Amino acid sequence: MPATLPRPFALVATAMVAFALSAQAAYAAPPKKGGPKVSEGKAGVAVSSMTKGAKVFIDDKEVGEVPLPGIVEVEPTRHTVQVKKRGYTTFIDTILPSPGQVVEVEADLVPSGGFLKVKSAKTDLKLQLLIDGNVVGTTPFDGDVAPGKHVLEARAAGYLPESRPIDVVAGQELSLAFELKLVPAPIVKEDKSLLSRWWFWTAVGAAVVGGVATTVALSQDTHVQPKPAGYVLVLGN
Template structure:
């Protein structure tokens, strides 16, 4: 009952208007912008754009104008209060910016090959795209990279540059000094090359002269030095004398001779010649065969290593020649000459033989075996070279093709066994089954009517020339006839 009364009371109560604010004004520069409030289009902005009776609370205002960046803002409307939205549009950016920075500063900037300034530098109004950047600074390696530019954004290039190697030139008077940089041998003077920037120690030394040593900082300009060391040829001669004494067991005769000549040149005040001869004497004392390897490390002091190195190849060559000569001396070549009749009658008046000649050409041998086969059956053996006849058919013979083979094996005194083989075939025929004089194969008799049957039902034989069937010889390779 109480709930029903409450509902009735709510229905009968008069409606209360929502709270609203006063004027809501919008101004833009330039004018003509589209106005959206809480997602609802409200028209274009001008100098008198005012809205009334907005409910209290937050409202989203969006302003749009072609060619300019859009603008959004949230405004809070209070009861009985006025609000104003003012906005000056920014044009939409179609270009970007690039900021160039380097360590050290003051480096030259090249964008796609065009000089644009020195670091640090900001470049405006750059069209969007990818560009190649080269940054150069004296004394440093060129820095190369790329940068991508987007409209309305700042892209940065940061180059951490590396010190470049610089040229170096060291000369001495006279030339030929051993040059060391930071304790490492780099060559003889005059010397040219490159070196890293920084602190370095240079040392030049030569027998017969004072050693020159200097430490200094190498900058981006590089190094150019000329040294004229003092001569100490007498001290050098004493050093050579000591070296000769230490190497007496290697017989340094050449070193002694050169040192004697150096002293003679010094007495004549020919100091350059004296120094050169002293240097040669030192080399000859430390390396008596002058093959580039000091005596203590040499394989055989007194003999050039090149001769020692080539000796195994000479020995190998001689052994190969001796082996080849020995092989040729013991080479044996088997020779077979085989004569076989091409055809035989089945009913012969006398036995038939094959003729063969076998031999061993070349050097000596230990064993000689010749075997004759008829249709793969062994018929005869010979153990000496010579000419032989072997019976292959008596007075009664089997029709058809038959194969005669001769195999010769020779056991050499060295290098194994050599073998040769020769084969021939012959054909046995009669008046009923004769051979084709062209193909040398058996065929049946052919009658005059082409049926192969003559008068009285007997086969009529074909005529052929027997004289042509008993000729020809075969070599060691042999050919298998039909």
């Protein structure tokens, strides 16, 4: 006759078996209804991020922007997920979902720099732009700039250059417009001295001409005339 356990021990054993069975049933329970589902034989990707407007790429193909609604169905194989936004570091992750599995990807982007937009108030005038003394391009300008304080300068031939201090914030856009002023025309002062008078130089010219004529006349009067041939000079006794 088989041995029987005392009643208290039997109750404890029964409770332990029941707990184990319930735990196993809970572990093996299917997902709750209402969760994300994919087509049979497919897998899914759900991307979340706090960086609104960031673009989501799966295997280099754009699939949407943050916030990305729903899930993106993919084949149950290896995939590369990227989340990009200008002024932020790019998030990259590799996933390998199983059939029927939905992989949740949380992408936290870190600001890496700001972006600067500069234009000329005169649309037909191109300005050369320098940041901290280095040429970065011409207007219209749209480029990334390291965060922090800088000096932005605009130049154009025939115009006065203009410099402005700027403070670039990572992940933010800074828009500016320059309206350069023309280089002023040189001011010519009127010379009112005696040497600038026309009549003064006319008188000087007349005096010079008169002096030359007088000199010629005097030289002609003092010239010794040649004596006729056969002429004899007789001296007195």
